[in-house]
Every structure is written in structure tokens, then in C-alpha cells.
Amino acid sequence: MLSTQNEIRNKVNIENCRKDFPIFNVPDNENLVYFDNASTTQKPHKVIETITDFYCQNYSNIHRGLYPLSLNATEQYEHARINIQQFIHAKSNNEILFTKGTTEAINLLAFCLSDNHLKKGDEIIITILEHHSNIVPWQVIANKLGIKLVFIYTNSDGDIDLEKLSEYINNSTKLIAITHISNSIGTINPIEDVIQMAKRKNVLVLVDGAQSVGHMPIDVQKLNCDFFVFSGHKIYGPTGTGVLYIKEEHVEKLNPYQTGGNQIKTVTTHGTVYADSTAKFEPGTPNISGFLGLSAAIDYVNTIGFDAIMEHENDLTKTILKRLNTFPPILIAGNPKNRSGIISFNIPGIHPMDAGILLGQKNICVRTGVHCNEPLMTHLKLDGTIRLSIALYNNYNDIDLFIEKLAWVQDLLSRQK
Ligand code: PMP
Numbered sequence: 001m002l003s004t005q006n007e008i009r010n011k012v013n014i015e016n017c018r019k020d021f022p023i024f025n026v027p028d029n030e031n032l033v034y035f036d037n038a039s040t041t042q043k044p045h046k047v048i049e050t051i052t053d054f055y056c057q058n059y060s061n062i063h064r065g066l067y068p069l070s071l072n073a074t075e076q077y078e079h080a081r082i083n084i085q086q087f088i089h090a091k092s093n094n095e096i097l098f099t100k101g102t103t104e105a106i107n108l109l110a111f112c113l114s115d116n117h118l119k120k121g122d123e124i125i126i127t128i129l130e131h132h133s134n135i136v137p138w139q140v141i142a143n144k145l146g147i148k149l150v151f152i153y154t155n156s157d158g159d160i161d162l163e164k165l166s167e168y169i170n171n172s173t174k175l176i177a178i179t180h181i182s183n184s185i186g187t188i189n190p191i192e193d194v195i196q197m198a199k200r201k202n203v204l205v206l207v208d209g210a211q212s213v214g215h216m217p218i219d220v221q222k223l224n225c226d227f228f229v230f231s232g233h234k235i236y237g238p239t240g241t242g243v244l245y246i247k248e249e250h251v252e253k254l255n256p257y258q259t260g261g262n263q264i265k266t267v268t269t270h271g272t273v274y275a276d277s278t279a280k281f282e283p284g285t286p287n288i289s290g291f292l293g294l295s296a297a298i299d300y301v302n303t304i305g306f307d308a309i310m311e312h313e314n315d316l317t318k319t320i321l322k323r324l325n326t327f328p329p330i331l332i333a334g335n336p337k338n339r340s341g342i343i344s345f346n347i348p349g350i351h352p353m354d355a356g357i358l359l360g361q362k363n364i365c366v367r368t369g370v371h372c373n374e375p376l377m378t379h380l381k382l383d384g385t386i387r388l389s390i391a392l393y394n395n396y397n398d399i400d401l402f403i404e405k406l407a408w409v410q411d412l413l414s415r416q417k
Helices: 001-019 045-058 069-085 102-116 136-147 162-168 193-198 286-303 306-325 354-362 374-379 396-415
Strands: 096-099 122-126 146-151 173-179 204-209 227-231 242-246 266-268 273-274 342-346 367-369 385-390
Touching: 001 286, 001 306, 045 069, 045 286, 069 096, 069 286, 069 396, 096 102, 096 354, 102 136, 102 173, 102 204, 136 146, 146 162, 162 193, 162 286, 173 193, 193 204, 204 286, 306 342, 306 396, 354 367, 354 385, 354 396
Parallel strands: 122 146, 122 173, 173 204, 204 227
Antiparallel strands: 096 242, 227 242, 266 273, 342 385, 367 385
16 A cells, blocks of 8 residues: 555656756746756756755865864765765765766776786776776776776677676686666666676676666665766766765775875875775865765655656656657667667768757757767767667657657758758
């Protein structure tokens, strides 16, 4: 009974949640179709108000002052860490590092591992589905240290080859860095299988959760990954916030990435002893308001609940795919076994950029190009795609408007030929 009531409440919430996002209430944005959520999401009132309230009523620095304003700011900031810890089911708040975003989190990790753990002759496995930010940092340290970077490819559907992955793991393999969800074709990777495979051989695993964390529940303990990263702005939180989860056993072993104040036990004229906790990775004054905003975004997602979010986003995804498939000449990139609400496609004879500009003129926001996935595009023999990606505030009206304007674009551009 209770669960039915919750289901009804959640359904009502998700249908009404668009009004929680002020951008959709601006008169000029009445027919705004925002389908660029893989790039960044819109912000609910709750997040904006949390940030404004902090600056208007409670602002001060953290971890330093002993006056009430500062103590209160510190308490809120550390509460945000616990909230995020619980959200991804980490064992301890000492496993949650605050960063500027996914990109910084991966760079931080690459630097720390290159400093402490990796050496010449080691191998790192990544997949062809990775965003540039989960390729370039590994290329840099591979070149610097003489490490071999091994790519796992997908079939034409966009699914990675698990057998190949298992063959590629050898005694030199030190790390597998893999995206949870492809940011351009929507593949949901079988990360549970990948992690199990890696753990049998004592290999560390980093999961790039930038595209999953806002769309499905994450349990880093159940996954048993060593590292998990995400960006706050892709889960209705502010830009300039990100998280690096580090399994506790690794926290102590890694040296800091940057150095300065707020991360130390003692500094003398002879040297420095760093803090034992994650504080050693967070020198300097952080983005305090940003993490309060991210915590508010997580509260917002929690009140709606992933059951409702996943059901709604799955229904929308199926509908979009069905409508696109009845749009005769459209070619959808990939057909993964397990997919998210990120869909890439092309209309033969029409450049994705032309389509993107024209759709933009009709208030339809989609992304066009290679989506920071150039190696994947090359592998799939694509120059680029039109990508739409959904979030909890999208609805069926968005799909109708999108399909209507897409037909207009197609008609207009084919008549010009
Ligand atoms: N990884 C994936 C899978 C992404 O989709 C993105 C952003 N598109 C990133 C990493 C980088 O995130 P950010 O720009 O927030 O650092």
C-alpha cells in the first residue's frame, strides 16, 4: 500500500517537476526544448536558492574561523560531503574528494597514480567509448612514464567486447578506466562484469560516472570500484563542482596533487606533514557555495527518487527511438544492448551542424559534432552526429516539438539541394 502511494506521489512529482526549474518559466522559453542534458543540466529553484541564501545570509570561509558564521559554513560544507557519500553509498565521508568536475577528478587521479603507483612497462586499459577527459590524462602519463595505453573497442552496436577485455588483462595491467555510460551513443557499459574481471587480477578500476550519476542509483561499495568520478553540473547542481570517490584503502597511499594551505598536519621550515584524510587533496579555499548547491541538487533528486526518474526517462527514450525510427532516412548511431537516454543520429546528406543551427533557431537545444569522443566517431566512421539527451524535466511535448522541427529542418535542407 505504502509503495503504491509512493509510486503515485513520485509520478505526480515527475510530471510536475518542470515547474521546479525557473528557466522553463521564463516567458521567452515557453517552448524551450532542452535536449542537451548530457552536456549540462538546468538547475532547480532549490539549488539556486541554497547558493543565494549562503551568500546573502551565511557566507564565510570554512575550516578556519571559530565564530558562528564560519562554524556554520563548515558544518554545511561537511554535511554536503556526507550527503554525497550517502548518495553514492560510499563507506566513509573520508572517501569523498571535492573537485572542479569530472575532468579535474580524472587529472587528479592520473597525477596521483603516476606519482605513487604506476611505472614504466605498466599497462592501462580504457575503452573507445571514453570522453576525451578519460583519454587525454592517461595519454599524458603514458607518454611521460612509458606506460602502454590499451583501447578496448566496441562492435558496430556500440557494445564493448568483454572477451577481448579479459584477454587484455595481464600481469602488467594496473588500471582499467571506463565510462559507465557513453556520452554520445548512450551505451550503458557492463561495469559490474568489468570490475569483477579486474578484481580477479588485482587491477584498479576507475568508473567515469559523469553520465550515470543523475540517471540511476550508484552504490560504489556494491560495485567494488576503486574510484568513481562525476560532475555536479550534470546532476542539476552548479558548475565547478565534482567528486572523486577514492576507496578508503587508497586514500592514505596517494600523495596530494596540489599543495598549499588547509591540507596539512604541520609545516616547518624543513618540510610538511599532510593531513591523513581527503583534506590532503583539497588545498586552498574551495567552491563552498557550489558544494552546498550540489548537496541541494542531491536532495532534490532524492525526493523524486530514481524509481520514478528511471521509469520516466526510459519511457521517453523508447518513445524518441520509436519516433526517430519512423522518420525514414535517419541513421541512429549504435544500438547498444543496454542504453540510456542519450541518442545520436544523422540524417543522410545533412551536416549535423546545419541541423543543429536550424533546430536552435526553433528553440530546440541539441548538441552536434563529435561530443569530445573523436576516437569513437572515427571508430564508427562518423564525422559527427546530432545528439539529444534527456533529463527528468523533459516530457512528451518536448518530443512532439522536436520531431516537428526536425521534419522542418529536413524538408528545408533537402529542398535547397
Ligand atoms: N566524462 C563523460 C562521460 C562526460 O560526458 C563528460 C562531460 N561531457 C566528462 C567526462 C567531462 O565532464 P566535465 O566537463 O564536467 O569535467
